[in-house]
Amino acid sequence: MSLREQKKKETRNRIFEISLRLFKEKGFEGTTVDEITKEAGIAKGTFFNYFPTKESLLSYFREQREEFIISIMQDQMSREIPVREKIENFLVHVAEYYEKDRYLLRLLFFEQRRLLMSSGHRPSQGDHRKKKQELFIGMLADLSSEGMQKGEIRSDIDPKLIAQTLHAVYFHSLMSWLHSEIDYSFSKDMSAKIDIIFEGIGV
Amino acid sequence: MSLREQKKKETRNRIFEISLRLFKEKGFEGTTVDEITKEAGIAKGTFFNYFPTKESLLSYFREQREEFIISIMQDQMSREIPVREKIENFLVHVAEYYEKDRYLLRLLFFEQRRLLMSSGHRPSQGDHRKKKQELFIGMLADLSSEGMQKGEIRSDIDPKLIAQTLHAVYFHSLMSWLHSEIDYSFSKDMSAKIDIIFEGIGV
DNA sequence: AGTCATAAATGACCGTGGTCATATTTAAGC
DNA sequence: GCTTAAATATGACCACGGTCATTTATGACT
Structure with missing residues (x-):
């Protein structure tokens, strides 16, 4: 697996893990994409490269x-x-x-x-x-x-x-x-x- | 029933009827509160006096x-x-x-x-x-x-x-x-x- | 190492649902 | 008819989800 694919996978996973944690902490509606991306250390737009919607x-x-x-x-x-x-x-x-x-x-x-x-x-x-x-x-x-x-x-x-x-x-x-x-x-x-x-x- | 209550009831009903019609025509997501209020001849804020949310x-x-x-x-x-x-x-x-x-x-x-x-x-x-x-x-x-x-x-x-x-x-x-x-x-x-x-x- | 096409990241921007301080209307008491 | 307090209407405003033109990183090829 190339470095690129590796990093992609890691990012996707990080977004996912952080999201689930935040959802548990603050609920689905209570968690914003901004928060998720901030915690994950990525820009907001990047989120939508990995998941088409928050849902x-x-x-x-x-x-x-x-x-x-x-x-x-x-x-x-x-x-x-x-x-x-x-x-x-x-x-x-x-x-x-x-x-x-x-x-x-x-x-x-x-x-x-x-x-x-x-x-x-x-x-x-x-x-x-x-x-x-x-x-x-x-x-x-x-x-x-x-x-x-x-x-x-x-x-x-x-x-x-x-x-x-x-x-x-x-x-x-x-x-x-x-x-x-x-x-x-x-x-x-x-x-x-x-x-x-x-x-x-x-x- | 006072004039006030009468009008209130009418407005509420108008909002409701128009909404259902628009939902049928364009779907729920496809219909905006702006459209509904425009058709009903009221300001946007008024909508939320009658229904707490679009849902x-x-x-x-x-x-x-x-x-x-x-x-x-x-x-x-x-x-x-x-x-x-x-x-x-x-x-x-x-x-x-x-x-x-x-x-x-x-x-x-x-x-x-x-x-x-x-x-x-x-x-x-x-x-x-x-x-x-x-x-x-x-x-x-x-x-x-x-x-x-x-x-x-x-x-x-x-x-x-x-x-x-x-x-x-x-x-x-x-x-x-x-x-x-x-x-x-x-x-x-x-x-x-x-x-x-x-x-x-x-x- | 240098070039370049492509993949991925970015954040300014947009439309929407919803809020709220303010303005307007109503009707009861005089 | 006038005053006044409460009910109702208003639209500028905000926060959020999502878009997209632009910038940056990657690695295949020479």
Whole structure:
């Protein structure tokens, strides 16, 4: 790696680290780009050579999280355990991972303008790059299919529908937890709701 | 009502109507407060006498929606039909109501900084005013309890948990629909997922 | 080492949301 | 109709996010 690339990487990283620290200290709105650049020892314009907007710092943070989450998913996918356990394990692992950094997650979901969610209903035309969220639901759908083949899950429902329902519960639990001011286990709360989906509420 | 109050109300309304129109025409970011005040024939400062921020226009819009939704809820609550039907009716009615104005809802959810969601996990101390979202979940919980008493719903689960799970599916379906670029029936999509919750996915 | 094209850094500048001291309007009391 | 205090309107002003023409640093090539 050339000196140039090296320095670029370092600068980008410095901006990012300083930003997250300041966000934690003073909030997202309360931190100005001027402060960030001053601390990083660069001019204001330079910031925008590295990140197109102040908000994009949060996107970058999210991308890093997503990489990690996908690795958790893939770990679970390959294990030799009942599908229900795989699903619960996966979701609980993600939840536990999130529990470590509630504050920055709050920023991520409440400060970022467009919080991406998977639609499950894509336009048939369009770019073919899979978004991370779709991968998330896609993997849950794969697990559901696997469960159907093994006779662990009802096979008269569209696996995608099941995946979306699971994801709904996961997402809702996450949001509730982020909004709440009290401390409780997000993963346990979610786990209870996943059980409902498996067992149904009907008599 | 005095002349003063009358004019105040009119001005507030004019600002609001013009704003929503401009948002539809040019988007939220694309519309400036200057434009709004110019069209409304008032000075810029006056705008902020009526709405504390530009974003608060969206909150106001949401409050209006919420009033309406609560009335739908209350209608269903008092009918003499099976609980499952009440729940489905209620959620489907809300969905159908939303389907009428997808664009402004998108603004509401994607442009507004902090999109409120019910936690279901409130701090024990704090203000006692019930937020609208809690009312929403509260009513779903009441319906669940009713269903348990009538033997239509399993009674070994906390009704609140059921309510939250139902709300999760409702909210997720709504968000997916708002994100999607294609036209499909949000209410039907949601309905299918509600069925899953009633019947479970286990064998 | 010197030249030069390209990458990267810079900060004056702009448009916007939001503030606030001041000016204007209202209506109650006389 | 006049006075006066409170409600309301005003626009100059500020801070911030973001742009861009210009300057500076880099390294490939001779």
